[in-house]
Amino acid sequence: MKMLPGSFSNLRTRGEMVIPRTLARSQAVRRSWPFLLDLIVASIGLAAFYGVVQIARLWLGRAEPQVTLSLEPRALPLYALYSIVRMFLAYLLSLAFAIGYGYVAAYSRRMEALMIAALDILQSIPVLSFLPGVMLAMVALFPSRQLGLELGAIVLIFTGQVWNMAFSFYSSLKSLPRELTEASAIYGYSRWQRLFQLELPFAAIGLIWNSMVSVAGGWFFLMACEMFVLGSRDFRLPGLGSYLQTAASEGNTTAILWGLFTMVLIIVATDQLLWRPIIAWSDRFKFEQVESARHVRSPLLAILQQSRFVKRMRHVTLSPLMDKLYQREAKRGPTHVTLDDGDQRSPSALAQIVLGLVIFAAVGYAAIQALHLLHSIDRKEFGLVLGGAGMTLLRVIASLFLATLWTVPVGVAIGSHPRLARIAQPLAQIAASVPATALFPVILLLLLRSGGGMNTAAILLMLLGTQWYVLFNVIAGATAIPNDLKEVSRLFHFGTVQRWKTIILPGIFPYLLTGLITASGGAWNASIIAEYFRLKGKTMTAFGLGEQISAATDAGNFAVLLLATIVMALMVVTINRLVWRPLFRLAESKYRLGA
């Protein structure tokens, strides 16, 4: 019989003490199957190892000039594995970079303004317009063509994922409670101890939620990368995206269905085996002082936490490592206790001037080269780009409008009826996680067969990719409307119109706005694929900015590509400042519930 942890020995004397829920359940699990759990963990480890071997074999092998894809269902697990590995590596890279970037931005007074402004702009630049450039560059850099393409895909996904995580970490650091930082300072925490015991745990929940959003977005880009064909050059990578595209191209319905099934399976598995345990684990990082009523439960987490193997690993590797690190830091001597204002650690002025000059020179050179390139564009092409921008803007507005039209009623319904929510929410989450780009070839095929045009398809794709942001935000907004407001409406017999006008719409406004802002950014990005697509050897287009970008890529017209990308980035940033920001400020001041 195992020794109960200390907190239970007082149960008899402290009857009113709260028993942590997870502990109670895991007590039962622990008593029954210790060995089985170890076995499970060990087999997970073994499977991971096998996967690594397979990946290495692909990446470092000699590249084929043309990728041949097998449409056999048997090949699917391997393709799925390739796609997953790319996502995973890109995510790890993004996480490490985001933490670093956020850290520097939060603590370096001089760099802070610049870094945050850069974040804002980088977030608005359409990632997919870099696809051709990055791929070409990577292929040229690496002898093994396959490795180059893989790295290109990873870099591209990274560019799409990292910014919101960096911003989340940065804002967590800026909102650290004062007394905790003072406690760390007065008790002599080294920088590392502060990072691991204060900053990362405090930022954990934000990082986790942003990671979920980033990974979902990453799938979107990954699918696009895997399908990528540039003119006559085939840059496709073996994976789920290219599988689905090939299947759609050849009209092989069984293959399409298998592909979609695998996709959904991966999504569900990621949700159950990865996100739910992590969210359940992140409960301990909540900075509230009271136990909240709802807990996300995860059996997998319970298994891992109770597994003796995992405990031993941590005891043998992680803890001694941390202790050695802290000991080394402690030997360094007394740490600076001061927290104060005033740049205590500013690097030498000379180094800063030199760095500034170098950056200035580099930026200046690049700017001049870019201007040169743009100079070669004639008026007609210029006009096309601007016209295209207008068309795409209309499409974005249309997709946002359609999204709002259906998500607001549905979202409010789900948010107001918890029972409905319990059924609808998991379904919506699965539907939302399926990347629209993977579905696009299929949808296009169906639309063509039924006689629809590329214009409709483009709007549909934009809608599919972004409506979920709006839906989830509206649901969150509807649940956040306080009950007493709803009671007032019942008490005074508000009609439906009055209820919507005075309570529901103002209540969800801030959330709706957040959803729309994200959706808008996503829609612009999606336009690059949505307006220009290759199917069965033919290129389908709809006139727009995305089409301009893709067409220029295809023709190798880098001048127009640069111009169109700049125009798109400018449009997103301008709309941000002129439309979304003022609305956001309105939402924050007038429509915010609570003090």
Added chain:
Amino acid sequence: MQQAIIRAERVEKYYAQPSENRIQVISPTDLSIVPGEIVALLGPSGSGKSTLLRMLTGLSVPSGGQVYWHEKPIGQTEINVSIVFQSFALFPWLTVLENVEAPLQARGMEPAKRRKRAMKMLDTVGLDGFQHAYPKELSGGMRQRVGFARALVVEPEVLFMDEPFSALDVLTAENLRSELLELWQKKTMPTQAIFIVTHNIEEAVLLADRIIVLGRNPGHVRTDFRVALQHPRDRKAAAFTQLVDYIYKVLTQPEAQPPELPRTAGGKRVRDQRLMSYQMLPHARPGGIAGLLELMVDHGGKADIYRLADDLAFEVDDLLPIVDAASLLGFLTVTEGDATLTPNGTEYANAEILRQKEIFREAALQHVLLLRQIMRALEAKSDGSVPEEFFHDMLDEQFSEEETLRQLETAINWGRYAELFDFDAQRHRFILAHVAEPAVETHE
């Protein structure tokens, strides 16, 4: 005379403004902490108590002057102090044991030795058995015990406490106070001095061997005296209540001798905040003022502030702003810790609500410069509205940003209550009251 463990020599704190002004938070102050005593730092809010504590512990760098640790400048030596925080400052994701071990981890102690020391300390504070609990499972009193355990586990030479009991209920606070005294008197801890910042006068008299009272505008030491009472100290004893009364007198008495202000580097005198244009509005609401005055009418128009605070179970911080506001408006006079209603104040307390507003309006216009200026500006404009930023910029010259916002908030509250003007929160504008009202039909 023992050598001081910590000695502050003419430490001051100010914030420089873009204009020539400086906002002086703490004027040059000398302070020393010698071994073997508990020092209490008392003062109303805004007197810079917490800032002073942070300068003494090295968390904050003084704008002028120097702090010495055993006669060495504090920035250049390793100091051994701990702080117990008002809101406990525990890490929610670490267990009680891990929270207490963390400072030892920072010093590079081995796991086994750490654990032993931490467990022993938890035992001392009475938390044996809770080592694997998380802070959110514990009550406030238990959390503060963890705070104490963590502070004492590093065996600090000086233990600092920043209003450690103010977030706890009265009974738990009593309990912890007596346990602290026990630990101190039995010399169970190697700590040589305790420095406690508080706004609770009774707590200071209960615990301290020496009491320092701060005044504000800017923060400075008003008095520093020894407490010769024997432990255990009885709250009801005459000597005790006399001491508390004396401190109330000190706190409510206007300055006999204002503190000297330093000169800036260029030799210009720093502007004396008390002589500057705007008096600082006490942070009190009209409702609170009305309540106090009505209470005083019940007491026969005269009350001892100490007794009033006792009756209401108010702390200094809660009551003094209301008393200050009432006396600013001419409803009260305060002498030697006693408050007396003026005829105006009696009328106010006895009137019904509309008349109360009228009286308040007259008093406000007569005594509060800021409100007079706002009214004049509003009357001068044809549309009867003025942007908030106009007054913000003027107040900014004199007060810190945070204080400026609070002054504006107080002024808006008083102005709205007195029906002098209204404030449009969305557009940040003051609007003249009669403009906001719809036109009223006169009936014959």
